[in-house]
Amino acid sequence: MEPAAAWIPFDIQLSNWTMEYAGWAPGYPVELESTETFGNSWLQTSSGGRMVEYAAATDDDSIDKAAQEFEAYFHNMGMKIPINPIHVFEDAAREFKVDIDMMKMKIHMYPPSIQVFDDKFFTIPRLVAIGPYHHGQNQLKQAEKAKCVAAYHCIMESGHSVQDMYDAVVSAAYDARSLYDKDVMAGISEEDFLHMMFYDACFLVQYFACSTDGSGTMDPSLRGFFDFNRKAIRHDIVLLENQIPWRVVEAVLRFRPVDLEAFVAFWKQYLQDRKVLGEQPLVLDDSFEPPHLLGLLRFYIVGKGNTKPPTQVKTNMISFSVSAIELAENGIKLKANEETTELIHMGVNKRGIFAELSMAPLSLDDERASFLINMAALELCTTSNFQEAEPEDSAVCSYLLLLSLLVHREEDVQELRTKHLLQGGAGLINKDALTFFTRLQSLPLRGSNCYVRIMMEIEKYKLKRQMQIKVYAFFYKNKRTIFAIFSVVGVLVSILGTLMSLKKQSMV
Numbered sequence: 001m002e003p004a005a006a007w008i009p010f011d012i013q014l015s016n017w018t019m020e021y022a023g024w025a026p027g028y029p030v031e032l033e034s035t036e037t038f039g040n041s042w043l044q045t046s047s048g049g050r051m052v053e054y055a056a057a058t059d060d061d062s063i064d065k066a067a068q069e070f071e072a073y074f075h076n077m078g079m080k081i082p083i084n085p086i087h088v089f090e091d092a093a094r095e096f097k098v099d100i101d102m103m104k105m106k107i108h109m110y111p112p113s114i115q116v117f118d119d120k121f122f123t124i125p126r127l128v129a130i131g132p133y134h135h136g137q138n139q140l141k142q143a144e145k146a147k148c149v150a151a152y153h154c155i156m157e158s159g160h161s162v163q164d165m166y167d168a169v170v171s172a173a174y175d176a177r178s179l180y181d182k183d184v185m186a187g188i189s190e191e192d193f194l195h196m197m198f199y200d201a202c203f204l205v206q207y208f209a210c211s212t213d214g215s216g217t218m219d220p221s222l223r224g225f226f227d228f229n230r231k232a233i234r235h236d237i238v239l240l241e242n243q244i245p246w247r248v249v250e251a252v253l254r255f256r257p258v259d260l261e262a263f264v265a266f267w268k269q270y271l272q273d274r275k276v277l278g279e280q281p282l283v284l285d286d287s288f289e290p291p292h293l294l295g296l297l298r299f300y301i302v303g304k305g306n307t308k309p310p311t312q313v314k315t316n317m318i319s320f321s322v323s324a325i326e327l328a329e330n331g332i333k334l335k336a337n338e339e340t341t342e343l344i345h346m347g348v349n350k351r352g353i354f355a356e357l358s359m360a361p362l363s364l365d366d367e368r369a370s371f372l373i374n375m376a377a378l379e380l381c382t383t384s385n386f387q388e389a390e391p392e393d394s395a396v397c398s399y400l401l402l403l404s405l406l407v408h409r410e411e412d413v414q415e416l417r418t419k420h421l422l423q424g425g426a427g428l429i430n431k432d433a434l435t436f437f438t439r440l441q442s443l444p445l446r447g448s449n450c451y452v453r454i455m456m457e458i459e460k461y462k463l464k465r466q467m468q469i470k471v472y473a474f475f476y477k478n479k480r481t482i483f484a485i486f487s488v489v490g491v492l493v494s495i496l497g498t499l500m501s502l503k504k505q506s507m508v
Contacts, residue, residue, distance in 0.1 A: 105291045107131060107179045107243050108381035113444050114240075114373065121366065122373045125242050127232040130200050132180055132188055133241040144199075146225050151202035153219050158255040165255050169198045172251035179245055179291075200244050201252040204293065207233060211266065212259040235367055240377045243292035260284065267297045270371070272341050273363040273424045298375045302395040303342025324406045324415040327357060330462060334406075334419040336361040344395045346402065346450060348457035355461050357454070359402065361420055365427035369436055376400055380444065391449045398450035404440035407433075 110123055128143035129135045155162055177185050177193060185193070210218055210226040226233065236242055253260070265282040269275060282300065290296035324334060331354040337345055346359040362368070375396040386394040403421075407413055413430040416422040428436065445451075 102179065103384070104382050105179060105245075105289075106381075107133075107241075107245070107292060108378070109133065109181055109241055110377055111380050113380070113442070114377045117373075117439060117442055122370045123239060123241065125236040125239055127229055128203070128236050128242075130204065130237060130242045131244045132184055132193065132196060135188075135196060146222070147199040147203045149219075149222055149225075150206040151199050153222055154202040154206050154252065154256050157217075160255050165202075165252065166194075166198055168251040168255065169201060169248055170194055172248045173197045173245065176245050176248060197244055197248050198252075201249045202256075204237065204244075204249055205252045205256055205258060207237070208258040208260065208263045209256075212262040214258055231367065235370060238294050238297065238371050238374055240294060240374045240381070243294055246290045246292050246296060249293070264297065264300050268300050269341050271301065271363065271368055272361055274361070294374060294378055298378060298396065301341075301343060301375070302392050303340070303344045305342075305344035305391055305395075324412045327406070327458075328415070330458075331355065332357055332458065332461065334359075334416065334421055336420040336423075343399045344392055344450070346399065347454060348461060350461075357458075359399070359421060361423050362403070363423040363427055364433055364436070369428070372396065372400060376443070376445070386448045387452065389449060391453075394448040395450055397443075397445040398448035398454075400440050400443075401445040401448055401451050402454060404437040404445075407437040410434050413437075 114123065125134050125137075125140060127140065128146075129137060129140045134140060155165060158165065173194060176197060177190075188196075206218070206222065207226055209215065210223055215223055215226075261282050261284055264284065268282060285299075288299055290299060327334065332348065333351075333354065333356045335356040335358045337358045337360050339345075341360050343360050346357075348355050348357055379394050379397050383389045383393045386397070391398075403416075406416065410430045413422065413433045417430075422433065427433075
């Protein structure tokens with residue numbers, strides 16, 4: 001490949017950009033390519049540019065005659081088909097199985113339910129395209145120049161050559177095309193795709209550095225770009241359709257290390273305004289293989305739980321819908337989990353004769369709402385059966401579903417704020433939060449493992465404490481009237497006491 005043919009954002013040319021990959025195809029050496037044709041020689045093989053005709057190499061007249069008859073037969077048919085048509089179906093079935101087996105690692109597009117739910121704020125990047133799905137859109141072209149600048153500084157700060165880093169990206173992206181939608185990839189050449197992977201990975205790594213301890217030594221112009229567009233970049237890099245394979249990012253990280261633990265730790269507490277005191281420092285799990293950045297962040301935000309499978313409740317009917325007010329009437333208090341921010345840690349805990357529903361708190365604004373929706377979309381795309389999957393696989397969907405069903409009125413939103421489940425005052429107002437939670441009910445979140453377990457725990461609590469709940473519910477519903485009566489009684493007692501005191505004084 002000649003240097004002038006290299007794909008560079010905005011046609012910006014880098015010096016010494018020499019990558020000789022002309023003729024390279026994933027999985028096949030350059031020296032050996034094979035083609036099968038029903039031509040005059042029946043089967044031809046290309047090796048190093050030399051054509052070898054196998055049919056012409058034999059003197060066996062019977063074989064030659066059979067080949068000619070075979071060719072004539074298909075010529076009369078007017079089409080070319082495999083020797084055994086079942087191979088077409090076998091190939092389709094094999095390809096389908098590979099897609100299903102790779103479900104966890106694929107770069108998914110949004111499912112139809114998210115497309116219907118969204119107003120494009122949660123799904124369309126504002127500033128930068130990462131990966132091929134949104135590449136080339138007019139509103140995102142300005143960031144392509146910043147990618148080139150980020151790649152330049154990433155190379156210079158690594159201390160390695162362009163060729164070494166690019167070779168590492170090519171090696172990591174050997175089958176990355178298969179992780180994306182085939183229709184989208186059909187219009188992107190192999191060369192353009194590899195350049196895209198390189199620039200996008202360098203951009204992400206430099207953003208990681210700017211967000212942690214590397215900002216002090218970063219080029220001021222690049223740091224200024226990241227700082228000025230921090231909110232837009234933060235929104236864009238966690239969109240489901242705006243991802244590249246994590247192993248490609250890791251290839252660049254090996255040359256240009258950053259404090260990845262600090263970066264992930266920031267995102268782990270991103271959904272809350274208040275830091276949890278005493279929480280253990282984040283340690284990255286080397287056994288976890290993330291599909292991409294969104295998958296990496298979701299893994300640590302969800303966390304690992306020790307939750308048990310749902311306990312079966314002996315009843316004819318279980319309610320899978322409950323409001324914050326209804327829980328309060330049943331003696332179940334809402335409580336913000338002050339010990340951890342991980343979403344997996346939600347459940348019903350006994351407190352004497354009553355109970356409390358504990359969940360991780362949430363500071364809700366537009367950005368965090370978008371992040372939650374994209375994590376839920378990832379779970380919907382990678383989890384075929386929520387009830388059979390591990391609780392962690394559907395924790396975000398369970399968390400959102402539970403919050404959405406707790407809220408039916410603005411008073412319910414205020415109840416969540418009173419119990420500190422919703423934090424802060426700079427996010428969505430009660431009306432907007434109610435709209436967001438109500439719209440969540442249109443998503444196919446029902447059946448999530450954690451959610452089913454919590455609903456069964458609530459039902460079990462209600463069955464065991466029916467009498468206490470009735471008494472408590474009576475006092476809860478009529479607490480204002482009861483308080484008013486006791487106030488009146490108190491006033492009357494005070495008046496009677498005063499009259500009795502005056503009567504005694506008059507008798508003296």
